[in-house]
Amino acid sequence: MDEMLEKYCGEFGLWQLRHLVLTSLAWLLEGIHSMVMIFADREPAWHYLTSHAGTTSWCSSEPGSWEWTGGTGSSTMSEFGLICGEKYKVGLVQSIFFAGCMVGAGVTGHLSDSKFGRKGTLAIICILNAIFGILTAFSSNYWTYALFRFLSGFSAGGIGLCASILSTEPVGQSWRGVAGLSTFYFFSTGVAVLSAIAYFIQSWRSLYIASSITSVVYVIFVLPFLNESPRWCLVRGKVDEAMKIMQKIAVSNGKQSIPNGVVLALDSEVNEDIPNSQFDSKEALxxxxxxxxxxxxxxxxxxxxxxxxxxxxxxxxxxxxxxxxxxxxxxxxxxxxxxxxxxxxxxxxxxxxxxxxxxxxxxxxxxxxxxxxxxxxxxxxxxxxxxxxxxxxxxxxxxxxxxxxxxxxxxxxxxxxxxxxxxxxxxxxxxxxxxxxxxxxxxxxxxxxxxxxxxxxxxxxxxx
The missing domain is CATH 1.20.1250.20 (MFS general substrate transporter like domains)
Structure with a gap:
């Protein structure tokens, strides 16, 4: 496949650039979903209702002597009472999210290699991320909130991994490293976009809904314009589909059509016909x-x-x-x-x-x-x-x-x-x-x- 990209399709042309940008927008989603907790779990402003004798903390103040400035609905900390001796629960629920990411990244890797493919798996986890994010907004208590944060992490943890594979596999070998490293810009952009969203949406429940809608937008308006990875198609025996994608790449990059008789094949299939081949596919795999x-x-x-x-x-x-x-x-x-x-x-x-x-x-x-x-x-x-x-x-x-x-x-x-x-x-x-x-x-x-x-x-x- 690398040989076909180099000789007939172009290693990194207009097609790969468009595909890289559209696919890497999924990294923007991961940035939003990973860092939304900064604003949802923040410590809101508060003020005293009565006079206080030099105390500067609610933990040392009399009950009823202070209140949250924006009401209890601006943050999970204020709504679920995650203060004083309960403050550790803020760190706990954030850790639970990252634990979900760890589990989800492993599962996503297997799914993307299975019958679902790279594009199919990306669609599944984006849909799940939207569902779990919206359900998070309706959490009735802390532990329900923690459960949905774990499930959100499970779906979000594999977005970047799946997007990286899908965006770089159709890129030629000499450009693949550069293309892979460029995806990090989209994660940072997602965090910056999240800051703007959170500035205008102060309620933590509304913020989770708004951040989840970004996944819906990606699935509806971006995913339909992406192609499956031709490498995955080849490995799964879908040679005709892989060749159609390679033809698209060649035409979009201004190359001539791939000549008749030039087809894709697995290394293991090619090397079965080469005596004394030093390539051992089983050993490599x-x-x-x-x-x-x-x-x-x-x-x-x-x-x-x-x-x-x-x-x-x-x-x-x-x-x-x-x-x-x-x-x-x-x-x-x-x-x-x-x-x-x-x-x-x-x-x-x-x-x-x-x-x-x-x-x-x-x-x-x-x-x-x-x-x-x-x-x-x-x-x-x-x-x-x-x-x-x-x-x-x-x-x-x-x-x-x-x-x-x-x-x-x-x-x-x-x-x-x-x-x-x-x-x-x-x-x-x-x-x-x-x-x-x-x-x-x-x-x-x-x-x-x-x-x-x-x-x-x-x-x-x-x-x-």
Whole structure:
């Protein structure tokens, strides 16, 4: 298939660009559904109804002496009473969402390889995401809310994975890495869009409905214009369908029609006719975690990938969720966090070959860690310090986003083809575990989150 793209269809032309953009809009959905909790679970404004003797917290105030400024319906924290001794439940429900993401990512991978295909699986999980998101808005109590957040995570966790596969498989080999890394821009854009939506929709129930409608819009107005992956069609024995898609690619890219007699075939089918072929399809397909752990080289690289993805996720998701603790405008802060990621992606792409993978990987980790530690030394007592602290958070996000951007390409190059998928799958699962722990760190509040994130980022360097 790579040979056909190179010779007859074009490795990355107008067709692939259009397909990449439309498919990657699903990443925008994942950004919205992953970060909507920042606004839905936020701490609303409150005020005293009676005089108070120097207390600055509802936990130390007399019952009935204060109330929520916007009423109880603006946030799950105010409606479900997630304050004082119950505040840990805010972190718990956010962790439950990421646990759903971890389970859903694994299931989605199997579904996309099955009879549903990449496009079919993407449609299914987007529909489920819309349904679970709307049902979340009608949660009658905390535990019902937690259940629907888990189900929302289950459906949202596989959106980016499925979209990445569908968008890059019709791209030629020399462009596939660049195309894959460009999808991260859409996730950040989704978070920025979410900030605007949340600014105008203050009620947490209405916000969940509005964010869920984006999935409905994608299924109705975008998915019909996408083609199934020709690679999946070929593997499933649908050669005619795969060839029709390849013809579309060639025509849209301004190439001549694929000549008669030029057809797609599986490597295993081709190599059955080649005597003494060194290609062993079964060996390539049967790589397992045991194969990774047996070799000393791949074993050490695997543990490095697992550890770094785990700590990177704690820092990345922790800094994103920690916007609620900074004492600045929440909507502006979240939007700036998302925007700060975009130059990080661009910069790493531009200087990657000049500084190398390892040097840039370590440098971006240190950059993030240093600014997190600086942020931990500041307090929220003064407006100026709060703004400086917010800037430290933005720079921390910039650094760790660059690290994340590098990790996919770097780890792909560290493992041989036979075990690449299983190794990267293990690292991805470790990243989900880090995301599950991040909300509990954020709930601690004060200077603790920044300090822990800084230690995690700098601690990563010791592995390398």
């Amino acid at each position: 049967n790589g397992s975690i045991l194969d990774v752990l047996t070799s000393p080289i791949t074993r050490s690289r695997f543990f490095l990938a697992v550890a770094t993805d785990f700590f990177c996720s704690i820092v990345y998701y922790g800094l994103s969720l920690n916007a609620v603790n900074l004492g600045t405008n929440l909507y502006l802060n979240v939007a700036l966090n998302a925007i700060s990621e975009m130059p990080a992606y661009l910069l790493t792409s531009l200087v990657l070959n000049r500084f190398g993978r390892k040097g840039l990987y370590i440098g971006t980790m240190w950059f993030s860690g240093v600014f997190c530690l600086i942020g931990s030394l500041l307090n929220n007592a003064d407006v100026t310090w709060r703004v400086i602290r917010m800037v430290c958070g933005l720079l921390g996000i910039f650094g760790i986003a660059a690290t994340f951007n590098l990790s996919l390409l770097y780890f792909m190059e560290l493992f041989p083809t036979e075990v690449r998928n299983v190794a990267l799958g293990g690292a991805t699962q470790a990243g989900h575990l880090g995301a599950i722990l991040a909300p509990f760190v954020v709930v601690l509040g004060g200077n603790v989150p920044f300090a822990l994130f800084g230690v995690c980022a700098i601690f990563l360097e010791d592995f390398w």
